[in-house]
Amino acid sequence: MQNVINALRVLEEVADRQPVGVGELARGLGLPKSTVQRSLKTLHEAGWIRPAGGEVTRWQVTSKALQVARRTELGLRDAAVPVMEELRQRTGETIHLMVPEGDAVVLIERLETDKPLRIVLPLGTRLPLHASANGKAVLAHLDRPLGDLPGYTDTTITDPRALRAELDAVLARGYADNRGEWRSDIAAVAAAVLAPGPVASLSVSTPASRMTEELRAEYGKLVAGAARTLAELLN
Known part of the structure; x- marks a missing residue:
């Protein structure tokens, strides 16, 4: 064994x-x-x-490993879409489903907002673990050293000690947020889907101008609940 x-x-x-x-x-x-x-x-x-x-x-x-991953990904999507749709209805914003891959998270599904002002990320977009809500939601549950942390905007956390404190806060409140750390025009809140480790993350993504502090807290609680629901479906 x-x-x-x-x-x-x-x-x-x-x-x-x-x-x-x-x-x-x-x-x-x-x-x-x-x-x-x-x-x-x-x-x-x-x-x-x-x-x-x-x-x-x-x-x-090899491609064998990737083929198995794709089949797993399809099962994850099937379980996630109804949960994502409910989250979209409750927030009115774009919902992303991402999976960890190395030092990034990869967008595998999205449900877009009906609002005219939106930010659309193509499927397959890779976001850094340390500079995105989805990434930090996953990274908070991983036991790995925090090495090189490249900056993308003025708000990117590039100090490992500051990032560790941020990840501790993510675990305490149950969701991560992004304050323009990858792109200055994007804000988001995200929570890890634990089955039992972080197999994916769900996020509510908005233009930065639309994410008030009140909405950030409200959406954070909603996305954390949605991630727990999805985890229960997968476990």
Whole structure:
């Protein structure tokens, strides 16, 4: 059983860090290199990973892993859309469903507001974990070091200590917010969907000019409730 658990941990780490070598994987996972090498050999033989750029010293996931992820994604969408629709009706704003992928969250579904002033993000848009409501909602539930934090706007949190304090606040109140940290014209509140780890996040997204402090708190409570509802459907 431990060999299976090690292989799954290695696969997850490859997906997060690809392309990645044995030494980096061993350090990140706290496992001996020999254990990591055995897991890599097993995953390679099973078709889950392949050498990156033909180099046997660095690895990346194959389309097999991506196909499984897509099938999982479709199930997530099916469960999420009714929850998203209710959230849209209660807020009148655009609702986003995003999934974590490495150091980002990726938009996989959206329900748009009927209001004429809106901000439309294409499906597949990647948002940084540290500079978006969806990203911070997920990051607050991940045990990982806060490394390089690039700035995107004047309000992006680039100090790891300040970000850690912000993530503690996210856990305390149950939702994250974005005050123009990725794009200055976008505001949002988001909550992680825990099943049991953060498999996705839901957000209410608006033009920054429309997000008052009162609405931020109201939408935050609504999105946190919607995320709990979706988590119950998935668990």
